[in-house]
Structure formats: C-alpha cells, structure tokens
Amino acid sequence: MKNLPQISEAEYEVMKIVWKNAPINTNEITGILTQTTEWSPKTIQTLIKRLVNKGALSYEKDSRVFVYTPLVQEEEYLEQQSDSFLKRYFNGNIATMLNSYLKNDVLSNNEIAELRDILNSASDGEEK
Amino acid sequence: MKNLPQISEAEYEVMKIVWKNAPINTNEITGILTQTTEWSPKTIQTLIKRLVNKGALSYEKDSRVFVYTPLVQEEEYLEQQSDSFLKRYFNGNIATMLNSYLKNDVLSNNEIAELRDILNSASDGEEK
DNA sequence: ATACTATTATTAAATATGTAATAAATTAAA
DNA sequence: TTTAATTTATTACATATTTAATAATAGTAT
Numbered sequence: 283m284k285n286l287p288q289i290s291e292a293e294y295e296v297m298k299i300v301w302k303n304a305p306i307n308t309n310e311i312t313g314i315l316t317q318t319t320e321w322s323p324k325t326i327q328t329l330i331k332r333l334v335n336k337g338a339l340s341y342e343k344d345s346r347v348f349v350y351t352p353l354v355q356e357e358e359y360l361e362q363q364s365d366s367f368l369k370r371y372f373n374g375n376i377a378t379m380l381n382s383y384l385k386n387d388v389l390s391n392n393e394i395a396e397l398r399d400i401l402n403s404a405s406d407g408e409e410k
Numbered sequence: 411m412k413n414l415p416q417i418s419e420a421e422y423e424v425m426k427i428v429w430k431n432a433p434i435n436t437n438e439i440t441g442i443l444t445q446t447t448e449w450s451p452k453t454i455q456t457l458i459k460r461l462v463n464k465g466a467l468s469y470e471k472d473s474r475v476f477v478y479t480p481l482v483q484e485e486e487y488l489e490q491q492s493d494s495f496l497k498r499y500f501n502g503n504i505a506t507m508l509n510s511y512l513k514n515d516v517l518s519n520n521e522i523a524e525l526r527d528i529l530n531s532a533s534d535g536e537e538k
Numbered sequence: 539a540t541a542c543t544a545t546t547a548t549t550a551a552a553t554a555t556g557t558a559a560t561a562a563a564t565t566a567a568a
Numbered sequence: 569t570t571t572a573a574t575t576t577a578t579t580a581c582a583t584a585t586t587t588a589a590t591a592a593t594a595g596t597a598t
Contacts, residue, residue: 294498309574309575331576331577347574348576363499364511370419376521380528393505394529437544449586449587455547456587
C-alpha cells in the first residue's frame with residue numbers, strides 16, 4: 283500500500299471538495315468552502331497550498347489560475363483511515379467495533395436491518 | 411455527553427495502559443511503555459503529566475510516588491471517537507462504512523459471519 | 539541532620555495545525 | 569506599455585504534539 287501524505291482535519295475538508303469537483307480551481311474551492319465554513323479565503327488558499335506541498339493535490343495553470351486534481355484518491359485515503367481507526371481503537375477487530383457501536387445505541391433499528399442486508403448479500407463464499 | 415479532553419495519539423497509548431492497570435504508578439507505566447515503544451522514560455513522564463493537566467488522569471501520592479487513575483473512561487472515550495470517525499468519514503452512515511470495509515477486502519469470511527451473528531442477536535425489537 | 543537519589547516539575551526545540559496577513563507576480567485593461 | 573487587479577507566494581503567530589533534557593524537591597539512608 284502506498285504511503286499517503288498526512289492530511290489534517292481542515293485539509294480534509296478541502297480534499298472532499300476537490301474529490302467531488304475536480305478539476306477545480308482556487309476560486310471555485312474557496313467559493314464553496316466560504317459558504318460551508320467560517321474560513322477566510324486566505325486560510326483556504328493556505329490549506330490548498332499545503333496539500334500541494336504534501337503531494338495530495340496537483341495543479342496545472344489555466345492562464346493565471348491554478349486548476350487542481352487529487353493525487354491521493356478518496357477511496358485509498360478512506361481505506362487507510364478506516365484501517366488505522368480499526369487498529370488503533372479496536373485492535374483490528376471489526377466485531378468488537380460493531381459491538382461497540384451497538385452498545386453505544388447510536389444505531390437505529392433501520393440501520394441494523396440495513397447492516398444485516400449488506401452482510402447477507404456480501405456472500406462470503408457459496409452458502410446463501 | 412461530557413466534554414472529553416483532547417487526547418493525542420501518543421497520550422492515548424498511555425491511557426490504554428492506565429485503563430487496563432489502574433491504579434498504577436509512574437514507574438509501572440514507564441516500565442510497560444519502554445518495552446512496547448521506543449519512548450524514553452522522560453517522554454512517557456511528559457505524556458502522563460499532560461494527561462493530568464488535561465484532566466484525563468488523576469493521581470494520589472503514595473509517599474514520593476504518584477499513583478494514577480483515569481478520569482476519562484475508556485468506553486466514553488471510544489464512543490466519542492467512534493462517533494466522530496463515523497461522522498467525519500462516512501457522513502454518519504454506518505451502512506456506508508460497513509460497505510467500505512467490505513469493499514476494502516479487509517474482512518475474512520469468518521469476520522463477516524461473526525458480524526452476522528452479532529446483528530442477529532442484536533434484537534432490533536420483536537421479530538427474530 | 540545531611541547528603542544522596544528517586545521522583546516530579548520546568549524548560550526546550552522541532553514539527554504540525556489553524557488561521558490568516560502581507561508581499562510578489564502576472565494577466566488584463568487602459 | 570504602464571497600471572490596476574487578480575492570483576499566487578511568503579511570512580506570521582498561536583496552539584498542539586513529539587520527544588526529551590535539565591532543574592527542583594522530597595523521601596531515604598547514613
């Protein structure tokens with residue numbers, strides 16, 4: 283597995299915008315994020331720049347404007363985060379994790395049923 | 411829900427030791443962690459101190475030695491972390507999260523079966 | 539009672555993060 | 569072509585984290 287750059291919480295918000303809208307330029311990113319956050323455009327530009335430095339984003343110039351594309355894919359980033367979360371907090375044991383969510387009572391009956399369905403169609407081999 | 415102190419990754423390693431062994435003193439904590447990590451005792455003592463400052467640990471003196479007890483409970487900390495992980499990365503949707511784990515192919519057939527069992531006994535009401 | 543030493547407290551310095559402000563540069567307009 | 573405006577680059581500063589080193593203190597042994 284690749285070594286993904288470390289992406290901070292604020293930077294992750296930027297990544298989400300780029301993943302969803304790439305190719306996307308600075309103005310478009312700041313346009314979206316100034317509406318969903320309290321960040322100033324300057325702050326957002328700093329975050330974008332850091333992501334470029336970290337190798338999470340690449341850009342090409344469209345005249346004066348930079349247009350960004352992700353270098354880190356959302357899927358692989360999510361996978362890495364999920365993996366490390368599971369390891370860190372549940373020793374890598376998914377059953378322990380699920381039990382914890384159940385115990386915390388954050389899951390509605392609907393959600394539980396939904397999980398059942400998912401697992402039932404996640405054919406683990408032959409038997410149905 | 412209470413407002414838990416922010417516990418860093420390194421600090422969390424200390425918390426795990428205390429959760430498992432409390433009441434436990436500085437020497438015992440450093441004894442364990444110098445074996446499982448590369449940290450110097452000084453570093454570990456710094457981490458312990460920060461956890462006290464943050465209100466994650468309390469201590470009482472046994473002559474010259476400090477004996478620690480957690481002020482933050484493991485369960486509530488885990489719950490908080492699980493909650494925020496689910497929100498941040500899967501929009502709070504547990505089915506999305508499970509699908510992601512399945513897609514990543516990190517789950518063995520055994521684990522999948524285990525999850526089924528858990529959900530089946532997690533009676534979500536009346537029907538069995 | 540005093541010195542030693544084990545333990546705790548304070549200080550340190552580098553990197554990361556949050557949150558910008560100011561400076562530089564380049565393109566578009568006059 | 570010079571200027572103005574837009575966009576990017578550099579600098580800033582506070583807090584958090586990692587990873588200790590050094591200083592102070594208080595029990596313990598002599």
